[in-house]
Amino acid sequence: xxxxxxxxxxxxxxxxxxxxxxxxxxxxxxxxxxxxxxxxxxxxxxxxxxxxxxxxxxxxxxxxxxxxxxxxxxxxxxxxxxxxxxxxxxxxxxxxxxxxxxxxxxxxxxxxxxxxxxxxxxxxxxxxxxxxxxxxxxxxxxxxxxxxxxxxxxxxxxxxxxxxxxxxxxxxxxxxxxxxxxxxxxxxxxxxxxxxxxxxxxxxxxxxxxxxxxxxxxxxxxxxxxxxxxxxxxxxxxxxxxxxxxxxxxxxxxxxxxxxxxxxxxxxxxxxxxxxxxxxxxxx
Amino acid sequence: xxxxxxxxxxxxxxxxxxxxxxxxxxxxxxxxxxxxxxxxxxxxxxxxxxxxxxxxxxxxxxxxxxxxxxxxxxxxxxxxxxxxxxxxxxxxxxxxxxxxxxxxxxxxxxxxxxxxxxxxxxxxxxxxxxxxxxxxxxxxxxxxxxxxxxxxx
Amino acid sequence: xxxxxxxxxxxxxxxxxxxxxxxxxxxxxxxxxxxxxxxxxxxxxxxxxxxxxxxxxxxxxxxxxxxxxxxxxxxxxxxxxxxxxxxxxxxxxxxxxxxxxxxxxxxxxxx
Numbered sequence: 001x002x003x004x005x006x007x008x009x010x011x012x013x014x015x016x017x018x019x020x021x022x023x024x025x026x027x028x029x030x031x032x033x034x035x036x037x038x039x040x041x042x043x044x045x046x047x048x049x050x051x052x053x054x055x056x057x058x059x060x061x062x063x064x065x066x067x068x069x070x071x072x073x074x075x076x077x078x079x080x081x082x083x084x085x086x087x088x089x090x091x092x093x094x095x096x097x098x099x100x101x102x103x104x105x106x107x108x109x110x111x112x113x114x115x116x117x118x119x120x121x122x123x124x125x126x127x128x129x130x131x132x133x134x135x136x137x138x139x140x141x142x143x144x145x146x147x148x149x150x151x152x153x154x155x156x157x158x159x160x161x162x163x164x165x166x167x168x169x170x171x172x173x174x175x176x177x178x179x180x181x182x183x184x185x186x187x188x189x190x191x192x193x194x195x196x197x198x199x200x201x202x203x204x205x206x207x208x209x210x211x212x213x214x215x216x217x218x219x220x221x222x223x224x225x226x227x228x229x230x231x232x233x234x235x236x237x238x239x240x241x242x243x244x245x246x247x248x249x250x251x252x253x254x255x256x257x258x259x260x261x262x263x264x265x266x267x268x269x270x271x272x273x274x275x276x277x278x279x280x281x282x283x284x
Numbered sequence: 285x286x287x288x289x290x291x292x293x294x295x296x297x298x299x300x301x302x303x304x305x306x307x308x309x310x311x312x313x314x315x316x317x318x319x320x321x322x323x324x325x326x327x328x329x330x331x332x333x334x335x336x337x338x339x340x341x342x343x344x345x346x347x348x349x350x351x352x353x354x355x356x357x358x359x360x361x362x363x364x365x366x367x368x369x370x371x372x373x374x375x376x377x378x379x380x381x382x383x384x385x386x387x388x389x390x391x392x393x394x395x396x397x398x399x400x401x402x403x404x405x406x407x408x409x410x411x412x413x414x415x416x417x418x419x420x421x422x423x424x425x426x427x428x429x430x431x432x433x434x435x436x437x
Numbered sequence: 438x439x440x441x442x443x444x445x446x447x448x449x450x451x452x453x454x455x456x457x458x459x460x461x462x463x464x465x466x467x468x469x470x471x472x473x474x475x476x477x478x479x480x481x482x483x484x485x486x487x488x489x490x491x492x493x494x495x496x497x498x499x500x501x502x503x504x505x506x507x508x509x510x511x512x513x514x515x516x517x518x519x520x521x522x523x524x525x526x527x528x529x530x531x532x533x534x535x536x537x538x539x540x541x542x543x544x545x546x547x548x
Contacts, residue, residue, distance in 0.1 A: 021290055152393065220308060229400030
């Protein structure tokens, strides 16, 4: 079995969406031909195009390994991460690349993701405790204990890398930019099901809103395109179930994470750490 | 004078519902559910008025039914059949959505390990069952409408 | 809270209509036999079961349909004022149609 990564296989044509805000009135498509090698991702192809053929092509990229969420774009009609999409696996000779839908385009393939972050901030994506002293960094009072089962209840939704593919794929978000979107609603559910969090009343009130979870109609496009398997559709249906039960008076008691004394007492940490067995030798 | 930079508004709008290439099966069901729902609510407004003629007099009822009934006009029979198709689809997809949107049959949150199994895989069986039931009723309706199976009212 | 109750009512109306609309379509189109004559139609209206069933049926159908239409319209209109206008307009349309349907089912019963 030979390791033949990098072996050139065939020529592939790329149709890339172009829009220059200083020159263009309307967007157009440019075509480039790239020699695809085995193991080439769409991001590698874009870098080759920019290096050899057209240095004006713009897009966002960062980690090139599927953890940062910068390179989300619409590849052959489906939103995906460019670094995680293999050119040869797409099995066509023409690959169409466009920026994410339902976001304004700044230039070429870079969208303006303000809407995504605005809705995400709106659902308060951080642990809320009633006693704010518990969360300060300088003077933490206690630890929270969480069992592996309690972790499994929300860890799937914490894998979100905020790439925006789900919001771009959701049919409701495409016709309604004010809909919170699957990303924000899944993150609201992630914090509601975290036993360390005490702000669930605030978050339920935020998503119980004509533009909140009630406009989801379970088309599951968000789950279909999510590159990390976060499954926002499932989170939103559980959110609806909780809200409906609350609206008819059935309140579910939320399990709270028990507290324990701090494992590392803050007042005993010395300024400078000196191992107890030896002292620092003076130079001779 | 500087030319003002403009971002290109990339909003598909209502056509985004029919977004090509990204159409998973449940998304097609969502689109059809919306179209049949709109058709049915507007039909309902007209239907209540038409059936309301029954309250006036037998002669009025005969005149109305003589003009726009499926018994007398085959084109209207075909449209009535399309309506029954819409009703059957909307009913079965709606029943499916009642269960799924309340959180049944979608699975529990669990750590995502590649290759991912998501709520799409877990609700597929239920969806197929409802769609097969709907197809059975559609085939029955073809017999009832076009092959003299029956019409009552 | 209110949105949750309205949505739950939408689901309950849908569930009721699954059976009522199913049997309505069945009896109207698939049951077989000759179409009812005018006299038979009018005689049937005297049976108490028909106006009762139709009242529940029309209420559920109008609520379910108008809530769906409200959902689609709320995707386009976002300001609280326009949403209030849509709420009032759809409620008005619903109540008017419901009263007309009530009148046309119960008046032949009492005549």
